[in-house]
Amino acid sequence: MDLYSPIFTRASTRKFDSSPLPADTLSQLEDFISGLKPLLSDVKLKHKIVSGSEVKGMALPKAPHYLLIFGKKHPLRDTAAGFLYQHAELWLYAQGFATRWLAGVKPKEADPDYIIGIAFGKPAVPTVRRPEEFKRKPLEEIERGVDSRLEAARLAPSGKNGQPWYFIVDGSRVYTYCRTGSGSLFGKMYGFTDLDVGIALCHLAVAGEHEGKEFRFAVMKEGAPVPPSGYTYVGTVE
Ligand SMILES: Cc1cc2nc3c(=O)[nH]c(=O)nc-3n(C[C@H](O)[C@H](O)[C@H](O)COP(=O)(O)O)c2cc1C
Incomplete structure (x- = not known):
């Protein structure tokens, strides 16, 4: 499939x-x-x-x-x-x-x-779109370093399209972070930013499988690079 x-x-x-x-x-x-x-x-x-x-x-x-x-x-x-x-x-x-x-x-x-x-x-009306029709942050706002799988993660759905993920690529590791708290009322009330990050990790894993890369996820906070302010460490993909 x-x-x-x-x-x-x-x-x-x-x-x-x-x-x-x-x-x-x-x-x-x-x-x-x-x-x-x-x-x-x-x-x-x-x-x-x-x-x-x-x-x-x-x-x-x-x-x-x-x-x-x-x-x-x-x-x-x-x-x-x-x-x-x-x-x-x-x-x-x-x-x-x-x-x-x-x-x-x-x-x-x-x-x-x-x-x-x-x-x-079943969809009552067609639910397909072209990649350029996705309303998403540009890659440079969600990543530091480059990894080909992150385009798939970028396109992941999230509650109110909040896209609360951030990735730091270091060699074969992709350190993953989640936005904590947000100034908006919605940001304060929305309780599923960590779930959204799991959705993005699914897209990353699927893209990795497509490229023949293994997906291993572990929580090893020690040594994780410092993310931009407002983000917290979730786990590391190897
Ligand atoms: C965790 C999560 C919760 C969501 N909750 C709702 C919801 O309660 N009501 C709703 O209409 N859409 C909800 N959505 C759909 C999002 O608004 C939608 O995924 C986002 O705007 C991105 O659009 P797309 O899925 O078409 O790419 C939710 C999406 C996610 C991932």
């Missing part, structure tokens, strides 16, 4: 066709997710695929399916969730389906482990 091409054409949608996907597509999605390599083996994540009658939230797009993501307490739980389930988002695009990460969706039945959800289904 080519997950690399959708990185350069994908776009979130709020306009889904209401018809459900065939059961075998949902089971292929489950098989795909269960075969994924997690960012960190000690982060326990799980998910449920449910219909619109099982979720609540303000101003939700109406989709036939919602993938609800849960995880046990861990400092990098949300980053690991963004990493793992962005692969699922790309898989859905690769099959011609449409998606939208939703910070505002919740299961009707409360669960203390619940993190976030993704709406998905």
